[in-house]
Amino acid sequence: MKKEIRYAFGEILIVIIGISIAFSMDKCADNSKNETQKQQYISNLRQDIEADKIQLEANLIKINEKVEICTSLIPILGSNDPQKHEKLKGVYAIANLTNFTPEDYTHQTLVNSGDLKLMNDFELKSDILKHYSIYKEIQKAYQRQEIINKDYLGNYFIYQTDYDLIPEGKSPFKDEKLLKNIIQSIRGSFMIKKDATQRGINSCDSILKVLE
Numbered sequence: 323m324k325k326e327i328r329y330a331f332g333e334i335l336i337v338i339i340g341i342s343i344a345f346s347m348d349k350c351a352d353n354s355k356n357e358t359q360k361q362q363y364i365s366n367l368r369q370d371i372e373a374d375k376i377q378l379e380a381n382l383i384k385i386n387e388k389v390e391i392c393t394s395l396i397p398i399l400g401s402n403d404p405q406k407h408e409k410l411k412g413v414y415a416i417a418n419l420t421n422f423t424p425e426d427y428t429h430q431t432l433v434n435s436g437d438l439k440l441m442n443d444f445e446l447k448s449d450i451l452k453h454y455s456i457y458k459e460i461q462k463a464y465q466r467q468e469i470i471n472k473d474y475l476g477n478y479f480i481y482q483t484d485y486d487l488i489p490e491g492k493s494p495f496k497d498e499k500l501l502k503n504i505i506q507s508i509r510g511s512f513m514i515k516k517d518a519t520q521r522g523i524n525s526c527d528s529i530l531k532v533l534e
Contacts, residue, residue: 360440370425375526392509399502463518467511
């Protein structure tokens with residue numbers, strides 16, 4: 323009887339050990355799969371952010387150029403500069419918008435799928451979320467400049483510009499004082515946009531170091 327009990331106990335112990343080993347192997351396989359998936363996400367994030375940085379750097383060059391144009395236009399408006407007509411062509415250049423469309427598909431997938439939990443390092447997860455929150459600030463600054471261009475400069479082109487004067491070599495802008503005020507506001511919005519763009523570039527540099 324005792325031998326049968328010991329035999330039965332041994333059989334149970336073997337089954338328990340077998341189940342434990344199977345669970346352990348499954349867990350190792352899951353961990354390996356999760357780590358592979360995590361590294362793929364990190365690689366994709368790095369590629370996205372590198373592309374964003376290139377876009378932001380190109381934008382910064384254009385924004386600086388437009389700030390310079392605004393700065394050069396302000397003293398000309400309302401003056402008797404003989405080259406005013408030619409110089410004021412810069413007004414049309416600042417009307418062109420510079421946009422920022424981030425490559426955030428990987429980040430959106432991470433958040434929407436719940437896979438952000440794969441970033442089991444709290445600091446890494448926090449850095450990723452912080453970086454993409456800065457993108458929202460950048461887009462707000464870009465939208466601010468877009469609104470000023472649309473609501474003020476756009477309306478000025480419609481109601482305060484006489485295009486028939488251009489062939490005569492004259493400035494087509496009727497109310498130069500109003501245009502000067504508008505350009506001063508636009509210059510301010512460009513400065514805000516410039517600061518936001520530079521913060522975005524700095525954030526890209528920081529997060530790329532973390533993702534290395």
